[in-house]
Amino acid sequence: xxxxxxxxxxxxxxxxxxxxxxxxxxxxxxxxxxxxxxxxxxxxxxxxxxxxxxxxxxxxxxxxxxxxxxxxxxxxxxxxxxxxxxxxxxxxxxxxxxxxxxxxxxxxxxxxxxxxxxxxxxx
Numbered sequence: 122x123x124x125x126x127x128x129x130x131x132x133x134x135x136x137x138x139x140x141x142x143x144x145x146x147x148x149x150x151x152x153x154x155x156x157x158x159x160x161x162x163x164x165x166x167x168x169x170x171x172x173x174x175x176x177x178x179x180x181x182x183x184x185x186x187x188x189x190x191x192x193x194x195x196x197x198x199x200x201x202x203x204x205x206x207x208x209x210x211x212x213x214x215x216x217x218x219x220x221x222x223x224x225x226x227x228x229x230x231x232x233x234x235x236x237x238x239x240x241x242x243x244x
Contacts, residue, residue, distance in 0.1 A: 132199060136170050137167070143210075151210060161206055165206075169203075172195050176191055188238045193231075201220055202221055205221045
């Protein structure tokens with residue numbers, strides 16, 4: 122349970138750092154389309170960092186293997202989705218965009234597991 126709070130907070134920190142880096146250091150260096158891609162990575166990174174924190178808080182109240190699975194799925198989603206968008210924006214290698222949907226699947230799986238865990242705990 123504590124691991125998700127720590128990972129979520131650390132991930133949120135990195136998301137803010139990435140957003141600031143994009144807004145300040147990359148604005149003059151990247152083409153507008155690549156900057157938008159980088160910003161999308163940072164935005165989804167933060168959304169799912171908050172998801173990890175929510176999982177940690179719920180795990181504290183009622184531990185669940187489903188919630189734990191949701192955390193891992195979201196973490197993989199952050200790495201694949203946001204990581205591939207960061208790499209694509211910084212390198213310009215468009216082929217990296219092929220990895221992004223796999224991260225999106227991680228996000229979807231994480232939220233689905235989160236919903237099933239909530240359903241089972243309240244039902």
